Amino acid sequence: MGKFDKYEGCGKVLVCPVCGDALQLGGPQVRSLVCSVGHSFDLAKQGYVNLYRGKPINEYTKESFQERQVILQRGMYAHLLEEICSFLRKTLESGMDSVEKKVLVDAGCGEGYYTREIAQQFDHLQLYGTDLSRDSIQLAAGTANGMGAGPAEIKWFVSDISKLPVADGSVDYVLDIFTSANYQEFQRVLGEEGYLIKIIPGEGHVKELREAAKDQLYHKEYKERKGAAVFAEQFELVEQKIVSRTFSVSPEERDIFIRMTPLLFAVDKSKIDWSTVTEITVEGELLIGKKKR
Numbered sequence: 001m002g003k004f005d006k007y008e009g010c011g012k013v014l015v016c017p018v019c020g021d022a023l024q025l026g027g028p029q030v031r032s033l034v035c036s037v038g039h040s041f042d043l044a045k046q047g048y049v050n051l052y053r054g055k056p057i058n059e060y061t062k063e064s065f066q067e068r069q070v071i072l073q074r075g076m077y078a079h080l081l082e083e084i085c086s087f088l089r090k091t092l093e094s095g096m097d098s099v100e101k102k103v104l105v106d107a108g109c110g111e112g113y114y115t116r117e118i119a120q121q122f123d124h125l126q127l128y129g130t131d132l133s134r135d136s137i138q139l140a141a142g143t144a145n146g147m148g149a150g151p152a153e154i155k156w157f158v159s160d161i162s163k164l165p166v167a168d169g170s171v172d173y174v175l176d177i178f179t180s181a182n183y184q185e186f187q188r189v190l191g192e193e194g195y196l197i198k199i200i201p202g203e204g205h206v207k208e209l210r211e212a213a214k215d216q217l218y219h220k221e222y223k224e225r226k227g228a229a230v231f232a233e234q235f236e237l238v239e240q241k242i243v244s245r246t247f248s249v250s251p252e253e254r255d256i257f258i259r260m261t262p263l264l265f266a267v268d269k270s271k272i273d274w275s276t277v278t279e280i281t282v283e284g285e286l287l288i289g290k291k292k293r
């Protein structure tokens with residue numbers, strides 16, 4: 001399979017960000033996605049396409065990516081992944097007789113951890129991963145290529161989550177994991193039977209770090225209850241669950257968490273004694289919804 005063959009037939013889902021027409025493989029040497037009007041988007045050699053019309057946003061450094069990989073590969077987010085997979089398995093089994101593969105779009109996929117892992121476990125899904133950060137998508141596509149047939153078929157694209165280059169009603173699952181939501185846009189791209197699968201930080205998320213930093217934190221509790229309430233206003237809630245695990249951590253792993261936790265970005269970390277932190281809880285609240293009728 002050629003690197004770009006995976007984009008064959010992508011026009012049922014991917015549309016031109018300029019005119020909204022379906023995209024298909026084409027252009028010189030078949031290395032682009034083109035619409036019938038003639039707008040053309042080059043496929044990058046790593047196996048992704050940039051469908052974002054603005055200036056590229058590059059927020060991840062190589063170091064932060066590598067640090068996150070350490071945490072992900074240790075499986076500290078695997079309990080959240082498994083919860084998503086068990087929901088997918090449950091709903092996919094009931095639709096096994098359908099000929100068309102169901103479509104999943106990971107909106108705000110970052111470096112693609114969840115999409116890649118899902119690709120390892122499911123054959124019955126067409127997987128798309130998108131993020132505004134071109135660096136992240138590049139890393140996602142690059143990492144995936146080295147990892148066998150399943151993950152190599154993921155169609156990665158750079159785009160603005162608030163204006164997805166995705167056809168109306170063409171998606172069966174939208175994943176929205178630890179990123180901001182654009183509910184209106186998710187409603188538009190989801191089909192009538194589609195699901196939004198969202199994870200927000202749970203109240204107990206990295207509680208050990210918050211405890212150590214409490215003198216400097218203005219809000220001592222995460223105010224994420226609001227997140228669940230907003231979700232329920234937008235979507236018909238079909239599942240809601242706290243998924244939590246506590247891990248013992250090495251000082252190196254602890255320090256990575258300290259650097260990657262947004263809540264601690266404004267904290268003067270040199271004034272805190274982190275040595276008391278030997279465990280870290282990774283907790284998410286899983287919210288799954290269907291479109292309201």
Ligand SMILES: [Zn+2]
Nearest residue numbers: 016019035039
């Ligand atoms: Zn076009």
